[in-house]
Amino acid sequence: MLFFTAVLVFIIGLPLILSSSLGYKFNPRTFKFTKTGLIGIKTEPEGAFIYCDGKLLKDKSPASIRELLPGRYNIRIELENHYPWKGDVNVSAGQVARLENIILFPVRPDIRRISREKVTGFWVDTDRAKIYYFDAKENIIYTSDLKGENFQDVGMLPEVSPVAKRWKVSPNRKKALFFNPNQIVISDIGQEEGRALPDTAVTLNFANRKLVDVFWHSDSFHLVVVTDRSIEVFEARPDAVAINLVELARRNTLSSYNEKEDALYFLDKEEAPGAKPFDNLYKLDLNIKSSPFLNLMKPKSDD
Numbered sequence: 001m002l003f004f005t006a007v008l009v010f011i012i013g014l015p016l017i018l019s020s021s022l023g024y025k026f027n028p029r030t031f032k033f034t035k036t037g038l039i040g041i042k043t044e045p046e047g048a049f050i051y052c053d054g055k056l057l058k059d060k061s062p063a064s065i066r067e068l069l070p071g072r073y074n075i076r077i078e079l080e081n082h083y084p085w086k087g088d089v090n091v092s093a094g095q096v097a098r099l100e101n102i103i104l105f106p107v108r109p110d111i112r113r114i115s116r117e118k119v120t121g122f123w124v125d126t127d128r129a130k131i132y133y134f135d136a137k138e139n140i141i142y143t144s145d146l147k148g149e150n151f152q153d154v155g156m157l158p159e160v161s162p163v164a165k166r167w168k169v170s171p172n173r174k175k176a177l178f179f180n181p182n183q184i185v186i187s188d189i190g191q192e193e194g195r196a197l198p199d200t201a202v203t204l205n206f207a208n209r210k211l212v213d214v215f216w217h218s219d220s221f222h223l224v225v226v227t228d229r230s231i232e233v234f235e236a237r238p239d240a241v242a243i244n245l246v247e248l249a250r251r252n253t254l255s256s257y258n259e260k261e262d263a264l265y266f267l268d269k270e271e272a273p274g275a276k277p278f279d280n281l282y283k284l285d286l287n288i289k290s291s292p293f294l295n296l297m298k299p300k301s302d303d
Helices: 004-021
Strands: 024-027 032-035 037-044 047-050 061-069 073-079 085-091 097-101 123-125 130-136 140-146 151-157 166-169 175-180 183-188 201-205 209-217 221-225 230-235 242-248 254-260 262-272 278-285
Touching: 037 073, 037 085, 047 061, 047 242, 061 073, 085 097, 123 166, 130 166, 130 175, 140 242, 166 201, 166 209, 175 209, 221 262
Parallel strands: 037 097
Antiparallel strands: 024 032, 037 061, 047 073, 073 085, 123 130, 130 140, 140 151, 166 175, 175 183, 183 201, 209 221, 221 230, 230 242, 254 262, 262 278
């Protein structure tokens, strides 16, 4: 009796054992053995609880959920004092579904004040690990390191009316420009230790056109100015005369400046006979070493 019972158990259990070892599992939906898949999970930070279809798993992240029949699974990942992650994952037969870019962000992020006074605007210089602060209340431009330490006053903030729309620092870090829709003001910030703050400023007025954006040329002396009508170049000096490079058909165009190449990318409208106007993306090369504007744009020293 025992012998025949053991043989029967062996005959019935052998397919189950073999199928499991080969990555197969009985599927009650189809009444067939189906090849399984798995989900690989990695989180930052590690040690998070993992729920699969609401069931808490024994292992914490990083972990693998094995022997999953093909289908869709709901995954939830939780870690104390962090926001949970959840999502649906499709598992295919014989495949690994990877969740390896999960970041669990803290509920209370690391936020701290690093400015010394009230700030009207700021500019982060990642290349030189500095932050420039513009304080309109005290009319001071000052800097610190990226940790908010080693504060130093470097320039005077000129009056701009209405209030400046944006602030930009020159590539050589000796000037800052401030602009609103009708005015550009340039201030010296090349402060040397032991010397008084420079209080000179250059003002460029745009009474008949609206400023959309302003960029520094890499020589730190020319400005690439995008208005609602044109693209122009100015020298950063009093009474500078505009060089009109492009007349724009599109108002309030989108633009981006590549300082390393001295190239302006911008959208402009094109009209074709019998068709609706459409926008094109253009590249304007302003590299004075290779462009035809060499004779128009003559870099000067800061003296």
